[in-house]
Amino acid sequence: MASGHTPRKLSPGRRGKPVSSPSQQVVRLGFGFAVSQALRVVIELGIPDLLASGGHSVEDLAAAAKVDAEPLYRVMRLLAPEGVFTEIRPRHFGLTEVGAALRSDRPGPRDFIRMINSEAYLAFEQLLHSVRTGKPAFDKVFGSPRFDWLSAHPEQAALFQRAMVALSQGGNEAVADAYDFGRYTRVVDVGGGHGQLLSAILARNPHLSGVLFDLPSGVAAARQGAGGDLPRTDFVAGDFFEGVSVGDIYVIKRVIHDWDDERAELILRRCREAMPTHGRVLVAETLVPPGDEPDQIKTLDVVMLAVTGGLERTEAQYARLFAGAGLKLERVIGTRAPISILEASPA
Template sequence: MAQTALHEKARAHSVPLILAGEMQLASSMPASVGPSRHAGAADAACARRVRRACARVNLHAVVEDGRMPTPSQQIMRLGFGFAVSQALRVVADLNIPDLLASGECSVEELADTAGANADALYRVMRLLAAEGVFRETLPRRFALTDVGAALSAGTGSGPRDFVRMINAEPYLAFEQLLHSVRTGEPAFDKVFGKPRFDWLATHPDEAHLFQRAMVALSQGANEAVAEAYDFGVAGRVVDVGGGHGQLLAAILARNPHLSGVLFDQPAGIAAAQAGAGGSLPRTEMIAGDFFDAVPPGADVYIAKKVIHDWDDERAVAILRNCRRAMAPGGKVLLAETIVPAGDEPAQIKMIDVTMLAVTGGLERTEAQYAALLAAAGLRLERLIATPVPISLLEASGA
C-alpha cells in the first residue's frame, strides 16, 4: 500500500501513524518471519511489534462517527463475541455459503432454499457482513467474500465442520468456565456428566463431526510436519493417537525406507481401516490405550496434537510409556503449537482456554514442554519450526 494511501486510511479511523507504519511493515514482511529461535532477534522483535499493532487495530470495531471505540465499547464488543460465533454456526448449518458459491442472492431466495425466516436470516447475515464474512451488495442481497468462502463445502469442509463442532457441546461447556477457573476441572464434565472423549464415545454423530473437523484441518499440517523432520536414520515409526492415519501416511510417502504403526483406540483404528479400505501401505494398525502402553521397539514415537488434550499427570503417563517402549537411541517427537510468552497476541491462547473448559488439557510454552518431558524421563533436544503454527519438539532418553 502506498505511504500516502496508508496515512489517509489511518487518519480516517484516528489510528496513530506509528501503527500505520507498523501495518505497512507487516505487509512487506515475509510470512515466515516470527519469534522462533530460527529468526534473528531483530526480526523476532519486529514481528511481535507488528502483531501487537495489528491486534490493536480492528477496523470492524470503528464506531459510526469514524472514531476508534472507547475502552468501554471495546469491552462490550468482546462481550458480544458469542453472537458472531453462533451466527457462524447458523449459516454453516443452513449451508448459506454453499448457496452463495455460484453468485449473489437475495435473502428471500436464501431463506426459501434453506428453510429459514427471511427477516431473521437477514439480521444474522447483516451481522456477519459487518465481520467480513458476507458482502451486502444491495439491500437484502448478499455475496460471498473470500473469508465466507472458507465455510463452503466446496473449498474443503474443515473450517465449516470446525465451526459447527466448536459451537455445539464445547460452547455449552463455556457457560461453566468459572467452575474451571475456581477448581481447575473441565467445565465440560460438570455440564455433561462425563469427560469430553467419553461423551463422544457414546455420541457417534458428534464424534464423526469432530473427526471430520480434525482430519480436514490437519491436512496442511500433516505435510508440513512430514517435511520438516529428517527420518533418515529411523526404521520404524509409531503414530501415537494417530486417528485416521493421515500424518503417518504423509511421513511414509516421503520416507519409503520407513515402516509405520498406527496406534489409537479401537474406534479410531476401525475408522482408519474403513477409510483406507482395510490397510495402509507399510503400516500395522494396532488398537489400544496409550495410558496403558504403546507398541514397543520403534525408533520414533510421534504424537501430533495429542499431549495438549491432557493435564500434566496424564500427559506424563503417555510420554513415559513412549520412553519405555522406544528402541535404544530412539526419539519422541511432539507436534504441538507453542504458546508465546507474555501478552503477545496468539490464537493458541484462545485454544488454551478452550482446552481448560472442555478437556482439562492445556497448551504449553517451550519451557513447560521441556519440564513435562523431563518428568517422563526424556530430554528436549531441539525445537523445529514448520511453515504452519505447529512446532516439532524432539526428545531423547534423559
C-alpha cells in the same frame, strides 16, 4: 456550538463513525458468542454453498434453506461487517474470500466451527468452574470427561474427527517435511486419528513401516482411508495410558495438549518404556509465545481448560514434561505451519 453538545471524535477513514470507547470495546468482546453461533447457523443452513455461484437475495437464500427470510437477514447482516458476507445491495448478499472458507466443497474450518459451537460451547458457559477448581467444565455439564462422552456419542465423535482433520490442514505435511526420518525403521503414530500425519510420513519415507495407534473409532476411520493411503501400516486399537506399540520413533501430534501434566507425562512415559535406546519421541504442538500479542493458541488454551482439562504449553513446560517421563528435550524444530516439533531422546 449553539447546541452546547461536544462533537464526538471520528476515527480516520471511518467518516461519521465514532471512536469506540473502552467500554464499547469490552461490550464488543462480550458479544463474541453471537458471531460464533451465527457462523454455525449459516454453515448448518449451507448459505456459503448457496452463494458459491454469485450473489442472491436473502429471500431466495431463505427459500432454498427452508427458513424465514427476516431472521436469516439479521444473522447475515451481523456477519457482513466481520468479513464473511458482503451486502452488495439492500437484502442481497455475496460471498467474500473469508466466507468461501466455509463452503462444503473446499477444505476449511467449517466442521471445526460446527464442533466447537455445539457441546464444547455449552461447556464453556461453566468456565468459572474450571478457573475455581482447575477441573474441566465439560465434565460438570455433561457428567463425564470429553473423550468418554464422545465414545458414547458416535455422531459427535465423527464430527470431532472431521474437525481435527480441518484444523490440521497443512500441518501434517509441514511436520512430515521438517524432520529427517532416514535412520529409523518403524514409526508409531500415537493417537493418530484418521492417519493423515502417518500417511504423509510414509509417502515421503518408503523405507519406513508404520503403526496407527488410537482408540477403536480412530483406527476404524484410518482403516477406511479417511486420512489417506496407509501402506506398510499396522492398525492397533489401544489405550495410550496403558501402553503403546513398539517402534523406534514415535510421533504424537496435537495429543499431549489434550491432557493435564500428570496424564500427558504418562503418555510420554509409555513411549519411553516401549522405545529402544536410540529411539526418539516427536511431539508436534503449537508453542505458546511469550508476551501479550494476540495469538490463536492462547484462545485454544482456555478452550482446553474448559473442555478437556488440557493445556497449551511453552517450550519450558514441555521440557519439564519430558524430564518427568525419563526423556530429554534435544531440540525444537520449526515448520512452515504454525506448529513445532519437539524432539526428545531417552534421558
